[in-house]
Amino acid sequence: MDGVAVELRNVSKSFGRVRVLDSVSLVARRGEVHVIVGPNGVGKTTLLKIIAGVLRPDSGEVIVRGSVALVPQGDSLLPWRTALRNITLPLELSGLDGVKAREAARRVAEGLGISRYLDMYPRELSGGTRRKVAIARALVTNPDVLLLDEPYNGLDVDSVRSLNETIRGLSSGGRTIILVSHQVAEAAEVADSFTAITGRPGRVTASMDVRGLGPDERAKAMKAALEVGVNGA
């Protein structure tokens, strides 16, 4: 658990004249699940893209120790590819031999319990399984830090539970997970620490280590942090 995997220092970002993030700082430690929680439209996805290196901040410092993979929000599987070929995509792009890419994809799929779905197309899969295939696609490059953007959107209770088991498993294997969500109760189930962001532009209202707390207490702490931001107290 020691060691910083990701650190942001006073990161700000604007799109044109619209300021999206204002001096955001956070720390995610190696092997933990760090939840960035906040209502819609406060710049959480922008923050994740900055950590992924997809966007550059206007100011501030971003320190990422190790490789990063981002699982985008929504339905990002390519519908014309089977689950297996979706998972192998990053390896194909890196020029890895097809047989080795499929072997690697099968290993990752086995770890996530989705082996039996590999020959199916996304339209044949449930929402939860599609999400796991997207996670497998990110994991196949064996990143040190996994970034999940709103992973619970559109999932039913059972799928959320199953996805959280997967996230917990990945984290206990030593991988750092940064998860962005506006769904507090779901995210609280797996959070080791969290950063609450509110307002426009998004500002940090609280950062907290919640490892010693139960899921309900974690959720309460997150909600309290968000209310502080909303009420401006």
Add this chain to the structure above:
Amino acid sequence: MRASRAAGYLLAAVIVGLAWQLASWASGNLIPGPAPAITYLAGHPGPALDAVALTLIDAVGGYAVAASLAILGLAIYELGGLGEPVVESFREVLHSVTPVAWSLALLILLGFSSRAVPILVSGLSAFPPLMTSLIEGLKASRARFGDLAAALRLRGVRRMAYIDLPASVPYFISGSRSAIGVALIVSPVAEAFGTAGGIGYGLYLFFQLHEYAAFVAWSLLLVLVMIVIDAAALGPLERWSRRWME
């Protein structure tokens, strides 16, 4: 579903046939009705098939020209920057030129018996609907897979090959349905001005010779060709392509 579609075609055919017969009676049989037209076609299967073959060559050739231009246009559009307005403007200009103007200009340029004239005219006329459809596909792909492409650091040709082209397949097929329809409508126009044959040339010739039964018969032939191609190939292909993006 299949039965209701067949019933729909049948009903439409009855309505068109009745309207046609009424028009014939109203003109004092100057416009031949369906019966003389069908009799003429049945009596001249050879020339009719030759004309259909030539018009199909012109239309399919024109579609191939349009598809090549559209894929090239998509690649230029994908570059962003000046690429987008250049392709949009090119499409607008081609969209605004009447096939008659293309026909006359190309006949002067390539000669009255040139097979290339109807092919090029139908290609230039079929390009705008196909390009419009492909641009819509590209925009939809950017909206849906933009974050994924960024996460995978896919840009330019690689992004086009792995994401934008496959995501554009349903749009390409839908646009192709319109483009082939336009090519089939426009190629007889170009054929009518030249001497290279085809349904359009036949229409012009029979009109000049006051062979109105033959004229109407070949008009009917063109309609039948379009319906058969659409019902047998383009429609099913478009329905299949919708599943591609589900």
